[in-house]
Amino acid sequence: MSDAVEYSPLYLKRGEEARLRAGHLWVFSNEVDVKRSPLTAFAPGDICIILDHAGKPLGVGYVNPNSLICARLVARGLDHALDRSLFVHKLNVALSLRQRLYAEPFYRLVFGESDGLPGLTLDRFGDVIVGQTTTAGMERLKDEITEAVVKVLKPSALVWKNDAGIRSMEQLPEYADIGYGSLDAPVVVREGGVEFECDVIGGQKTGWFYDQQANRDRMARYVAGKRVLDVCSYLGGWGLRAAAMGASEVVCVDVSQHAVDAIRRNIERNGLGDRVTAVKADAFDELKRLREQRERFDVVVLDPPAFVKRKKDFSEGRIAYRRLNEMGMQILARDGILVTCSCSYHMPRAALLDSVQQAARHLDRHVQVLEQLQQGADHPVHPGIAETDYLKGFICRVLPA
Known part of the structure; x- marks a missing residue:
């Protein structure tokens, strides 16, 4: 070379x-x-x-x-320079996997190290691509990345959502703007026949959490005809999908007014206003209020932000996961289903399950793990890089002891 x-x-x-x-x-x-x-x-x-x-x-x-x-x-090796040609090749390799997996163009297209592009994330929303560079190297190569994305995908827009706090570790500024093309209409993701309007510039992460898509797909057998609570709902991903799968009533809870307003727009967009409501509240406060009101749900979904962002946060975060799971169990109907997740890499799967078990024993409940959850196939795990395996969760049946 x-x-x-x-x-x-x-x-x-x-x-x-x-x-x-x-x-x-x-x-x-x-x-x-x-x-x-x-x-x-x-x-x-x-x-x-x-x-x-x-x-x-x-x-x-x-x-x-x-x-x-x-x-x-x-x-x-030395066969490739870090230029547009290399990015075109790696994008095509990544795209071939996603096209094999998904019938529609809504997925994580590039998952950093797992796709051989450390420091780069690309999410696809139809003809809109949302990118994140978290390293100085990828930041310097943004023009080459943009050219490759345009060549391979011909998008209407490429948005750089570079406002993640992790950029500070590389001494990079935080910003979010349109790097190519224009956004002439709201960005919409379609999942399981449900449409969600996403704020890809002002919203969380890249605007949507594709890593839970496959896990949300697995809900159907548990939610039909049931009353469902979706805690830390963001745009209503779990809740609206549950309603579309036949849940009789769904309550979505999020602490952000911006998110709650978005949930309500998505409820209206999908004609689910007769079964879904959105509540602005802190997760712990709302679970406490529901318990005091003796409310009961057949299915409770707990999908919080990371409580353990750094290794030193583990002890405190572990307590938070246990407390959240305990409060979720307290409002479960008899023989209810608890869906509990953690996106904290530093919270091992065994530790999350232990927090569920501790919560259950404190309440004199018995838990059966029905399914183990992980990130979707558009977030492939690199077997040589443990850090790429970060999302874990469980679908549990909770019974009286």
């Missing part, structure tokens, strides 16, 4: 290449041989060739000397 030889070398210390050879894509600052390739010689986002201690190239990546994860590998 003619361009690659022009990239600066980044040498690893002896033995530090093992994790990369095993499939991982990250280089930590303490793994770099700074005598041969001082990190101070790189600017954030510089492209580099990553080499082992013996000088054998591992591949091409990019550097941020200010970050603990100081480099990320994007292309193995």
